[in-house]
Amino acid sequence: MSNETLSSQTEPExxxxxxxxxxxxxxxxxxxxxxxGRRWKMAVMGFNYETQLAPSVIFAExxxxxxIYADDEEGYKRSLENAxxxxxxxxxxxxxxxxxxxxxxxxxxxxxxxAVNDLKVGLMGSMSGIGDSILWTLVPTVMGxxxxxxxxxxNPVGIFLWLAVxxxxxxxxxxxxxxxxxxxxxxxxxxxxxxxVFTEAMSVLGLTVVGALIPSVVSxxxxxxxxxxxxTLNFQEGILDMxxxxxxxVLATWIVYVLIKRRVxxxxxIVAIIVISMVCSAFGILV
Amino acid sequence: MELSIVQIILxxxxxxxxxxxxxxxxxxxxxxxxxxxLAGLVxxxxxxxxxxxxxxxxxxxGVAALGGSSVPDYIMAAIVGTVVTVTTGQxxxxxLTIGIAVGLLWVQIDVIVKTLNIFMAHKQLDFAHKGNYGMxxxxxxxxxxxxxxxxxxxxxxxxxIGGDAVNAVLNAMPAWFTGGLSIAGGILPVVGMAMxxxxxxxxxxxxxxxxxxVLSAYLGLGILPxxxxxxxxxxxxxxxxxxxxxxxxxxSEGVLEDE
Numbered sequence: 001m002s003n004e005t006l007s008s009q010t011e012p013e014x015x016x017x018x019x020x021x022x023x024x025x026x027x028x029x030x031x032x033x034x035x036x037g038r039r040w041k042m043a044v045m046g047f048n049y050e051t052q053l054a055p056s057v058i059f060a061e062x063x064x065x066x067x068i069y070a071d072d073e074e075g076y077k078r079s080l081e082n083a084x085x086x087x088x089x090x091x092x093x094x095x096x097x098x099x100x101x102x103x104x105x106x107x108x109x110x111x112x113x114x115a116v117n118d119l120k121v122g123l124m125g126s127m128s129g130i131g132d133s134i135l136w137t138l139v140p141t142v143m144g145x146x147x148x149x150x151x152x153x154x155n156p157v158g159i160f161l162w163l164a165v166x167x168x169x170x171x172x173x174x175x176x177x178x179x180x181x182x183x184x185x186x187x188x189x190x191x192x193x194x195x196x197v198f199t200e201a202m203s204v205l206g207l208t209v210v211g212a213l214i215p216s217v218v219s220x221x222x223x224x225x226x227x228x229x230x231x232t233l234n235f236q237e238g239i240l241d242m243x244x245x246x247x248x249x250v251l252a253t254w255i256v257y258v259l260i261k262r263r264v265x266x267x268x269x270i271v272a273i274i275v276i277s278m279v280c281s282a283f284g285i286l287v
Numbered sequence: 288m289e290l291s292i293v294q295i296i297l298x299x300x301x302x303x304x305x306x307x308x309x310x311x312x313x314x315x316x317x318x319x320x321x322x323x324x325l326a327g328l329v330x331x332x333x334x335x336x337x338x339x340x341x342x343x344x345x346x347x348x349g350v351a352a353l354g355g356s357s358v359p360d361y362i363m364a365a366i367v368g369t370v371v372t373v374t375t376g377q378x379x380x381x382x383l384t385i386g387i388a389v390g391l392l393w394v395q396i397d398v399i400v401k402t403l404n405i406f407m408a409h410k411q412l413d414f415a416h417k418g419n420y421g422m423x424x425x426x427x428x429x430x431x432x433x434x435x436x437x438x439x440x441x442x443x444x445x446x447x448i449g450g451d452a453v454n455a456v457l458n459a460m461p462a463w464f465t466g467g468l469s470i471a472g473g474i475l476p477v478v479g480m481a482m483x484x485x486x487x488x489x490x491x492x493x494x495x496x497x498x499x500x501v502l503s504a505y506l507g508l509g510i511l512p513x514x515x516x517x518x519x520x521x522x523x524x525x526x527x528x529x530x531x532x533x534x535x536x537x538x539s540e541g542v543l544e545d546e
Contacts, residue, residue: 044311045434047401128354144344194529205521210499211496214503267394270359273471282467
């Protein structure tokens, strides 16, 4: 991810540090990184279709970068421009990656900008893979179904259970900039090696839960009855349930799965479900 | 029942705070039951809020806005549904009708805000170039303001229209309309399930879907015990595969395709 115009315009002005290898002495403290963690809570609120989460990265890092480039105005501007490039990550895990990137910049200043951007762009995919699958789907699915079932019985305990889990993740995410900064790229790359297996293990967990949720969360009951002579046969209990319990939810899930796979618009699917339900309600096909 | 000014302001604030938490602080932004119960508490009926929140929660399981995509806002649906149910005194399924219709609107609002934010991102870099770092940081707040206003406006409008007017609309609805919607409420959770299956390597681990299905449909176990069994299976999988990362790396592609 090299940027020709950036480097050709600014290369002559890049400051070199006092150390023999041209690096600088790091200046960021735990306090600075905790501040980044707090300000990174801007998260998806800075989302835009052009640079995605970049505005939130600038917002989170501005003060820490100012400290790094305390006496280097041009260096600060170049760094901000770099922070403003396209970036997207599941925010709660993003601190690990951005903290590691800050560690590079704290030592290398402008000389490290390309490495910073390579690290961010290179690993945001796998970091999001783990973040999206656990924090944005697995936890809400498991905790959400527990909270919902308890709430249906008038029991609010499930709400607070989830709130507690949310607070633990929140506290962890506030502090993970420090973890990322301290262990730097070594941690992130070791993690990146383990992420595939870990993600697969999470898929085992997630898919088992999804398999369990399909017959319990989705409810479709066919209301048709057949009369043959004096025998009345209930279509749902007499036929469908005999073939397989939860056969209608399985069928419906499979149909929507194929539609989503073929990139049919989500709103179109939802509206279609509502319309079909109304038609079936009018004719008593579904109850 | 008509809402007081204070109640209207508080419910709108809850909607705004929810949006701030959902995409900002991310403590409990997906917890439909929590936010609907809070809205119910303010207007004097937390129990209805909890019931409607639970219904919307089930519909939204697995529906996640990954990689910057836009999905319907089932929490806005639950808050609006609670307000409509309590103010009109109608059945919950009737309140949900309006709630879901409003919640679907969010997809449009989301796209508008994320487009307007492009302007904010440009302003931010402009201020950085000019060396006005205070404004550079300040201008970022346009994002949360737009998102929260976008969340509060539809909720506010429904509340300002008032129970009587909403009731007049609802009474004009035929039975198949509201009946159809409560049937749809039972079917809509498939959307989240199908989305989850699309994100996850379902072909690779199809057996586990079957195991979960049987534990639930035939053995009638609850989600928590099934999740615990699934966790045990996941741990064993991790233990036996973590030692050989090279083999696993081949299958890592396509595990999550949200970018």
